Amino acid sequence: MNQSDFEEKESKLLLQGESLFKTFGSGESQVKVLQGVDITIQTGEMIAIIGASGSGKTTLLQILGTLDTPTSGKLLYKGADLTQTSEGELSEHRNRRVGFIFQFHHLLPEFSALENVMMPGLIAGNSRTDLKNEALTLLEQVGLGLRCNQRRGERTGG
Ligand SMILES: Nc1ncnc2c1ncn2[C@@H]1O[C@H](COP(=O)(O)OP(=O)(O)O)[C@@H](O)[C@H]1O
Ligand SMILES: [Mg+2]
Structure with a gap:
């Protein structure tokens, strides 16, 4: 494999779990x-875990999404070890x-509902107007456009 093939392969690597163990x-x-899960996910790849x-x-x-930590093993995002990353940086990730x-x-x-859909973008500091339009479009796509001003207790769980 020449250098450019190597670089292309490297740049496609998105998420890697190496020897992941989790014990409760x-x-x-x-x-x-x-018990020792190895997984590699490339950019653009679609994967189902069954x-x-x-x-x-x-x-x-939950470990791949950094909501939980492995008992041992590594989790790399584009080569950077997320198991060595601070809580603050993980929140941003x-x-x-x-x-x-x-x-x-x-x-x-x-x-x-509208504010809940907007929330990650609000936290990231994106424009309120853009977020509102995007969130409305998304809610309309799943048939919830008319319910966008309802709070959690006013909707069904599903
Ligand atoms: N927080 C926890 N504390 C103790 N045991 C847990 C915890 N989370 C999951 N488990 C146990 O780990 C095993 C796998 O659970 P889980 O990952 O939810 O499986 P799946 O999503 O494939 O149904 C189960 O035996 C479950 O009881
Ligand atoms: Mg489950």
């Missing part, structure tokens, strides 16, 4: 969930580079 609890109640209920999918996704769709709703109850 200790002693008799210890659960070894991840497995039986309780096999560790959510645990792995999640805000700017990661999109989460949770299995349960994690909406802020004191804000409307």
Whole structure:
């Protein structure tokens, strides 16, 4: 492989998990969930993680999304080790580079649907007007345009 092939391959590397282990609890109640997971995700790649209920999918996704930390192992974003990154920098990483769709709703109850959708962009300091237009478009796409001013308690969980 010549130098330019090598550089192209390197620049496509997005996220790498190296020898990820995750154990919950200790002693008799210890659960070894991840036991040496290696995963490489390239830019633009679409990946599905499948497995039986309780096999560790959510645990792995939370570690890849930096919402949880591995017991041991490394997580690299474009070559930089996220397991050595401060909480503040990780918050910025999640805000700017990661999109989460949770299995349960994690909406802020004191804000409307529109404000909840705008929230990551507001935290990133983007223009309020642009964010409002974008958020409205997104809510309309999923049929929630008319409910955009409702708060969490006024909508169904689904
Ligand atoms: N915070 C936790 N504390 C203790 N055990 C946990 C915790 N989170 C997950 N587990 C256990 O880890 C295993 C994998 O869970 P999970 O990652 O949620 O699996 P999946 O998403 O594939 O259904 C299960 O046995 C679960 O009970
Ligand atoms: Mg799960």
